[in-house]
Structure formats: structure tokens, C-alpha cells
Amino acid sequence: MASTYFERLVAGRTDNTTRQTRHRIVLFTMCLGVFIAQLDSTVVYLGVKHIGDDLGSSVSELQWVLDVYNLVYASLLLTGGTLGDLYGRTRIFVCGIALVAVGSIVCALAPNSATLIAGRAVTGIGAALELPSSLAILTVTYKDAHERGRAIGIWASCNGLAIAIGPTLGGLLVDTAGWRSIFYVVIPVCALGMAMALRSVPESSNPQGRHLDPAGQILAIIALAALSFVVIEGPHWGWTSPVILALAAVTVVATALFIAVEARTPGAMVPLDIFASRPLNAALAVAGLMTFGMYALLFLTPLYLQSVRGLSGLVAGLLLVPMSLTFVVVSQYSGTLMKRIGARAMMASGMGLMGGGLLLLTPISPTTSLLAIVLALVIIGVGLGMNTGPVNAVAVANVPAARSGTASGLINTTRMIGATLGIAVLGAIFAVHAGAGTTDGMITGLRWAFLGGAIGELAGAVIALAFTRADSMDHAKKA
Numbered sequence: 355m356a357s358t359y360f361e362r363l364v365a366g367r368t369d370n371t372t373r374q375t376r377h378r379i380v381l382f383t384m385c386l387g388v389f390i391a392q393l394d395s396t397v398v399y400l401g402v403k404h405i406g407d408d409l410g411s412s413v414s415e416l417q418w419v420l421d422v423y424n425l426v427y428a429s430l431l432l433t434g435g436t437l438g439d440l441y442g443r444t445r446i447f448v449c450g451i452a453l454v455a456v457g458s459i460v461c462a463l464a465p466n467s468a469t470l471i472a473g474r475a476v477t478g479i480g481a482a483l484e485l486p487s488s489l490a491i492l493t494v495t496y497k498d499a500h501e502r503g504r505a506i507g508i509w510a511s512c513n514g515l516a517i518a519i520g521p522t523l524g525g526l527l528v529d530t531a532g533w534r535s536i537f538y539v540v541i542p543v544c545a546l547g548m549a550m551a552l553r554s555v556p557e558s559s560n561p562q563g564r565h566l567d568p569a570g571q572i573l574a575i576i577a578l579a580a581l582s583f584v585v586i587e588g589p590h591w592g593w594t595s596p597v598i599l600a601l602a603a604v605t606v607v608a609t610a611l612f613i614a615v616e617a618r619t620p621g622a623m624v625p626l627d628i629f630a631s632r633p634l635n636a637a638l639a640v641a642g643l644m645t646f647g648m649y650a651l652l653f654l655t656p657l658y659l660q661s662v663r664g665l666s667g668l669v670a671g672l673l674l675v676p677m678s679l680t681f682v683v684v685s686q687y688s689g690t691l692m693k694r695i696g697a698r699a700m701m702a703s704g705m706g707l708m709g710g711g712l713l714l715l716t717p718i719s720p721t722t723s724l725l726a727i728v729l730a731l732v733i734i735g736v737g738l739g740m741n742t743g744p745v746n747a748v749a750v751a752n753v754p755a756a757r758s759g760t761a762s763g764l765i766n767t768t769r770m771i772g773a774t775l776g777i778a779v780l781g782a783i784f785a786v787h788a789g790a791g792t793t794d795g796m797i798t799g800l801r802w803a804f805l806g807g808a809i810g811e812l813a814g815a816v817i818a819l820a821f822t823r824a825d826s827m828d829h830a831k832k833a
Contacts, residue, residue, distance in 0.1 A: 379554045380495050381505050384488040386547040387447060389512045390454055391481035394540050395423060396520025398474075399652045400667045401533040403660045405470070408533065413785040415467040417586050420653055421777045422471050425582055426478030428770030429575045432623050432763045435486030436566060443487040443494075444557045448548050450484025453477070455544035462537035473537075486763065494558045515682065521656070525671025567623035569615045574623075577608035578771065585778035589786050624764070628753055634761060636821035637749040640701055641765050642772030643814035644741055647712055647807030649773035650780035651734065655727075658800055662720050662793055676728055677735035684739025689747075697744040701818035704741025708734050709811030715804045720793060737811075748822060780806050 402416050411419070438446040453476055460473030489509070496505050527535040580601045591598050616622040629635055652674075659670040692700050711734035715727065746765055753761045780803040787799030 376554070377495055377501075377505075379550065380491065381508060383547060383550040383555055384447075384492050385509055385512045386543065386550070387451060387484045387488040388509055389516050390451060390540060390543055390547060391485055392512070392516035393520050393523075393543070394454060394458065394477050394481070396516055396652070397524040397527075397536045397539070400521055400524035400656050400671050401528050401536045402653065403657055404528050404533040404667070409464070409467050409470065411467045412590075413781065413788065414586050414590055415471070417653075417777055417781040417785075418471045419467070419474055420649075421582055421586065421774050423474045423478040423481070424649070424770045424774040424777070425578055426475050427482045428767050428774060429578050430479060430482035430571070431486060431767050431770065433566065433571050434482040434484075435490065435763060436623070437483065438487035438490055439559055440566070442557045442559045443491050444551055444555045447484045447487040447491065447555070448551050450480045450482070450487065451544050451547045451551070453480030453483065455541050455548075456480075458537040458540045458544070462534045485766075491555060491558065495556075521652075521671040521674040521678065522668070523671070525667035525669070528667035567616075567619060570612060570619065570623045573608050573612040573615060577605055577612060578774070580605040580608065582774055582778050585775065585782055589782050628761065628764075631752045633748050633752040633822050634764075636817055637701075637745050637752075638764060638768045639817050639821075640705060640741070640814045641745045641749075642768045642775075643810045643817070644705065644708065644738070644745070645769045645772035646776035646810045647708060647780075648734070648738060648776070650776040650803060650807050651712065651715075653777050653781060654784055654800055654803055655731075658718065658796070662796055663724075673724065673728055674731065677731035680732050680735030681739040681742075684736050685742055688740055688743035691740070692744050692747065697748050698818055698822040700740050700744040701748070701822060702815045704737040704739075704744070705811050705815035705818060707737030707740065709737075709808045709815060711737065712804050712808035712811060716801050716808065718800055718804065719797060776807065776810070 398420065402419070405411060405419065406413075406416050434446070434450070457473045457476030457478075457480060460476060461470050464470035464473055492505050492509055523539070524536050527533075527539060584598055584601050584605060588598050613626070616624050617626050655674065656667075656670050659665045659673060660667065665673075688700065711730045711732075714730035714733070718727070749761045749765045783806055784796075784799035784803040787802065788796040
């Protein structure tokens with residue numbers, strides 16, 4: 355009897371150790387996925403100037419290099435999750451990473467701006483496939499709610515890690531191996547991620563009640579693409595040119611048709627009744643405005659540091675590191691702080707700090723102290739770290755449990771739409787003044803763009819205060 359007891363005890367411990375080991379391998383693989391997607395995005399910012407110099411790209415073409423990734427990702431994110439549920443999450447995860455690798459190869463070999471933009475679009479498709487699938491895989495792998503929450507927290511922190519590493523790595527690679535190397539570096543990481551997923555991640559799916567929404571998907575892509583083209587190319591083609599006016603009309607019509615289709619489609623990609631929640635709507639607006647200023651900052655600041663101040667890519671990247679590290683550190687404590695002061699105060703304070711940091715950058719000149727610039731960026735990093743967690747928490751907490759995945763997907767989609775519009779709108783403001791290529795023109799463009807970003811962030815702070823209840827989280831839990 356005693357022997358049997360101890361044998362069972364040892365066997366139980368062995369099984370538990372084996373299970374934990376498998377879970378850790380799955381978690382590491384999923385973290386690779388989110389790291390790949392975020393790294394492929396952030397590493398490009400320090401290469402923008404060198405890409406423009408080598409390929410002869412205009413400012414609007416450089417905007418498309420950055421924006422097409424965000425645009426495609428935002429358009430396909432919800433569909434990516436549905437494909438995983440229908441056809442297998444591991445299968446779609448691997449396909450997504452494979453597309454990121456293919457797109458990166460196309461970018462690395464690109465002979466012109468058009469090819470580079472096409473490659474970036476392919477990487478955006480890959481990210482939209484693998485990111486939702488990676489989160490779903492973690493959800494089905496970790497049955498225990500506490501373990502699942504911890505795993506998802508580690509998974510999410512890889513976003514911050516990539517943001518911290520990306521600019522510095524991009525600057526180092528650009529200076530030592532040329533801008534094409536920033537795309538090659540992603541490929542071995544993709545190969546590792548695919549190999550580990552195929553070997554160690556069990557397949558899972560949940561097709562019940564899920565189906566594709568091709569009409570809604572196509573209309574969403576048309577509306578977002580047309581809007582981006584209008585904003586980016588409007589200053590160059592002329593706001594009253596036939597092409598711009600026609601695409602503006604396409605944006606309005608496609609948006610109206612999207613709403614009509616989603617209202618009539620059972621199991622729609624975006625169920626419209628979810629927007630009955632005022633806190634959810636506020637969280638979506640805040641998320642979009644947050645990235646509106648943030649991604650434009652990541653686009654324009656390296657251009658200033660390299661083109662106006664004459665700094666190397668590595669030095670420019672290192673100057674962005676304090677902001678990224680601040681974001682990573684603050685975000686780790688945002689949950690604890692939210693319990694003390696509430697989600698509304700966190701969101702309003704975070705957006706206010708981001709707006710204040712951008713306002714500190716508006717007097718920027720060719721002789722502005724680099725320490726002052728870093729200080730402003732650190733303030734922005736604090737605000738971003740304070741805001742990111744509460745935005746997601748409010749969105750998910752204020753919808754029924756069955757809609758939590760949809761709410762999370764909408765937050766991420768809105769974030770990428772905000773990033774797309776931020777680069778498009780604020781980049782266009784910059785381009786209007788910087789088009790002549792003079793230092794004075796660039797400085798004027800930067801000042802107006804940073805001011806526009808600050809207005810967006812401060813508007814988000816006002817929305818958080820006005821439309822998010824102080825007890826949003828408690829009210830949602832009781833409901």
C-alpha cells in the first residue's frame with residue numbers, strides 16, 4: 355500500500371512537471387509570435403531616413419511603408435481570430451509567421467518603394483493571423499484562471515520588450531549592415547517560432563457558431579484603405595482633385611454599407627449592439643487617440659534626430675530607449691495602481707501625460723537639448739504605461755463574458771486604426787511643411803505635427819473623464 359501510494363505521488367508530480375514544461379514551451383512560442391509582429395513594426399522606424407535616401411522615397415511613400423502594415427493588420431485582425439477558430443489555431447499561427455517571414459524577405463530585397471510597401475502589406479497579413487491565434491492558444495492551454503492570467507500578462511509584456519529593443523536594434527543594424535538588414539533579422543526568429551509551434555503546440559479549434567464575414571471584411575478594408583489614401587495623398591494630389599474627392603466618397607459609402615451589412619448579418623464580425631456600452635465606446639476612443647499621437651511620434655522623432663541633428667541610427671535608437679523602458683516598467687504596476695485610484699483616473703492621467711509630453715516637444719528646434727527631448731519622451735512613456743492596461747480592462751469588463759474576445763479584438767483594431775490615421779494625418783501635416791527639404795520646413799512641420807498629436811491625446815483624457823464612470827470596473831462586475 356505504502357509503495358503504491360508513493361508511486362502514485364511520484365507519478366503525479368512527474369505528470370505535473372511535464373505539464374508545466376509543455377505549458378512553458380507553448381508560452382515561449384506564443385511570446386515569440388507577438389515579439390515577431392511587434393519587432394517587425396518598431397524596428398523599421400530607425401530605417402526610414404536611410405530607406406528614403408536609398409530608394410528615393412517621398413515622405414508620403416515612407417508613410418505608406420509604415421501605414422500599410424497597420425492598415426492591413428487593423429483590417430484583418432478580427433478575421434484572423436475567426437480563421438483560427440475555424441481551421442485550427444496552431445495552423446493559422448504558423449501560416450501567419452510564415453507570411454511575416456515572406457513579407458520580410460520581399461522588403462529586404464525591394465528594389466523600389468512600391469515593392470517595399472507590398473512586402474510590408476504581406477507582413478501585416480501575417481501579424482493579423484498569428485496574434486489572435488496566439489492569444490487563443492494560451493487561453494485553451496492554461497485551464498487555471500490564475501495561471502492563464504499570468505501567462506497572458508507575460509505574453510502581453512513582449513509587446514513592450516519589442517518596443518524597447520526594436521529602435522536600438524534598428525539603429526545598430528542600419529549603421530552597421532544597412533537598412534535591408536532590419537528585415538533580414540526577423541527571418542531566423544520566424545523560423546524558430548514556426549519550428550517550435552509545429553513541434554510543441556497542440557492543435558485546437560472551436561468552429562461552433564463561428565463563420566467568416568467576407569462582405570464586412572471587404573467593406574472594412576475598402577473604407578480604411580480609401581481613408582488612408584485620402585489623408586496621406588491629399589496634400590500632394592490636392593484636396594479638391596477628382597481622385598481624392600472620389601476616394602472620400604468611397605470611404606463614406608463603404609462605411610455606411612459596412613454598418614448596414616453588420617446590422618443584418620447573423621454572427622457579424624462586429625456585432626453593432628456591443629456599442630450600447632458607453633464605457634466600451636470611451637475605451638475604444640481613448641485607445642485610438644492614444645496610438646494616433648504615439649505612432650506618429652515614433653515616425654517623426656527618428657527623422658528629426660537623424661536628418662536635423664545628424665545623429666546616427668544607433669544613437670537615435672538609444673535616445674528612444676528610456677521612453678520604451680519607462681513604458682515597460684510602469685505597465686507592470688498599472689494593475690495595482692488601477693485598484694487604488696480607478697480605471698478612469700488612470701486613463702485620464704495617462705492620456706494627459708502623453709499630451710503633456712507632446713506639448714513639451716512642440717517648441718522643438720535644431721538646438722533643443724537632447725536631455726529635454728528624452729525627458730518629454732519619458733513622460734510620454736509613463737502615460738502610455740498607465741493607460742494601456744486600464745483601456746483593455748474597461749473594454750472587456752463592460753461587455754457580457756461571451757463578448758470579451760470581441761471587445762479585446764475591437765480594442766486592438768482601434769489601436770491600429772489610430773496608428774494608421776496618426777501616421778497619415780500628422781505625417782501629412784509634417785510633409786506639407788517639410789516638402790521643400792529645408793531644415794526650417796522640417797522644424798515647422800514637426801511643431802505642428804506634435805501639436806496635433808498633443809490635441810489628440812488631451813482629447814482622449816477628456817473623453818476618459820466624461821464618458822467612463824469612476825466605478826466602471828465595479829459596475830461591470832456587478833452586472
